[in-house]
Amino acid sequence: MKITAAVVHEKSGPFRLESVELDEPREDEILVRIVGCGVCHTDLVARDQHLPVPLPAVFGHEGSGVVERVGSRVTKVQPGDHVVMSYLTCGTCPSCLKGMPSHCPSFLPLNVAGVRPDGTTTLSQNGAPVRGSFFGQSSFATYALARERNVVKVSKEVPLEILGPLGCGVQTGAGGVLNSLKPPVGSSIVVFGAGSVGMSAVLAAQAAGCAVIIAVDIQPERLRQAAQLGATHTLNPKDRNPVEEIRRITGIGADYSLECTALPQVLRQAVDCLRVGGTCGLIGVAAPGVEVALEMATLLDGRTIKGIVEGDSNPDIFIPQLIELYRQGKFPFDRLIRTYSLDQINQAVEDSEKGRVLKAIVRP
Template identity: 45%
Template sequence: MQIKTAFSDGTSEQLKIIDATLDEPKANEVLIKMVATGVCHTDTAGRDGLTTPLPVSLGHEGAGIVEQVGSSVMDLQPGDHVVLSFAYCGRCQHCLTGHPGMCEHFNELNFAGHNFDGSHRIHTLDGQPISTFFGQSSFSTHAVVDQHNVIKVDPTVDLRLLGPLGCGIQNGAGTILNYLQPKFGESLVIFGTGAVGLSAIMAAKLTGVERIIAVDIFDQRLSLAKELGATDVVNSKVVDAEAAIREILPNGADYTLDTTGVSPVVLNALHVLKPGGECAVVGMGRELTLNLQNDLMAEGKKSSGVIEGDAIPQLFIPKLVSFYKQGRFPFDKLIKFYDFDQINDGFAASKDGSVLKPVVTF
């Protein structure tokens, strides 16, 4: 079938919306009519050729309606409302023990540009293959995805809102609820209050954590962090973040979460931990120099990278939708909608920080 898709060949920061062809789904695959897709920083990396072979059709926080299912797909049917998340094999040790974000084939299935069988579903009109992104390429009017990417969701909820649950919001909330699992009365410091950090704050509020400290350089984001559940906020552009946090938590924090990927900020997150505390890192970053003795070993601290919130999307995303319906996880406050032909405006708003979570609608 012919579709329209947001395409990058690496020659410009402006995505091009082009006509392309999309193959029929195979036995393990599903054809989705896209309704909306969130814009994420990882899409920018893909656009710039940092993750996936170019040319590539982007988008990895999709939401849509099932139109067709392959012969081996058992739990989905046409008309189902679905969210699309990351691809995983479902067969390796990590997948089988409930950690698909650590799938042995994660990088291949999400970033190598091809489908599970090594072939392509998206082609230019003259037949040249276009790389798939995260197994979905959901900045498209339709997408063909493996059944592992697909999560059935409550049809009574506005489907346009739900795409970001597939990556950014799942990442922040899942790192708290699935990985760190802070206990009643403990403390948590979250560095960076974009969509991922604010999702973590909303999740932390669900746990009964006593202190939730949000750190950022933008007052408007810190104000929203306070509204969503932060007990304290620190503007690290105005004050020394470590000193301010130590005033609130003289013994240090039980947990910290870095969403920025900025090396000095990651060090801040390590330094403010109490002995035995743990720092979870989810931001895409570069090199980091630390003193193993002083920053980690001497006080038994831990630092861990967490992928996609250590979530099983088929179980976790419906829970987030349920909390949203209860009014306990109001992630809709992060979202602003853009028409498909305004997709580059959405990317620009994400880059300058004026919009926390742009969502492209079809």
């Protein structure tokens, strides 16, 4: 079928709205009419070829929409269902079977190869293949093909157009707190990097009952927003030494920290600011080969570093939980969002890259 999609043709090139051909759904696939799709840093990393998805390609992996058609083997959803699309996993490895799908060893080939698991493409243009299946969807488009493993049926009582980011960025930040660190009520946490992932972590920390929530960022506007969203303290490293200030605020160091920037010097701060026995969650995705220097005695004192992918979440369980918290007014992630039409995608990308918006959503 003919659809409209935002196609990237060259490294770091613009997103161009063009007509492409989308395959009919196979027996194990789901055709989704896209209502909204979040703009994520990972989309831009792939556009810039730091993730080697062959071009031309269609990105977008925080899609939400309505099921239009399903293949004969699909039982999880039916036409008319509202869904959020998340990352794709194999479902058969030990990690998937243990309920830890974000640590599936097939995560990269399934999500960033730009093809189905059998190597075929879902998209074409003038008879030539266009890479799709990005995170099992490629949702910068009017329609996308997904699979049962990466669609989550959601309530029709919430606005579908804002739910897409729950499939990646929001669940990563919120899950980093609620699933990975699990801070008890009254504990202290520091979030390094107040972008959409970090702000989602701030919201989750408030929902978890953390008594001290410290947001660290170099952009004053983001710090102001973090304070509005629940941070009890904000720090700009350009003004004060964050480690010293965190120790002053907490008395002995923070119970938990989250590193969302992928900068080695910031990870060092996120570890050094912890109390004895504290835990640092690493969310920021650095390029291969990036190393960090840590003082061994700091780790010997019982401090822990935990790597976190997709918020250690099982999307089928966690996304409905976040939606329920939102319905109860305890997780107002909609305050992070600004919407754009799909033909404004390059403006949405520019605003995201320049920090003018926390979470952009494009709507066909």
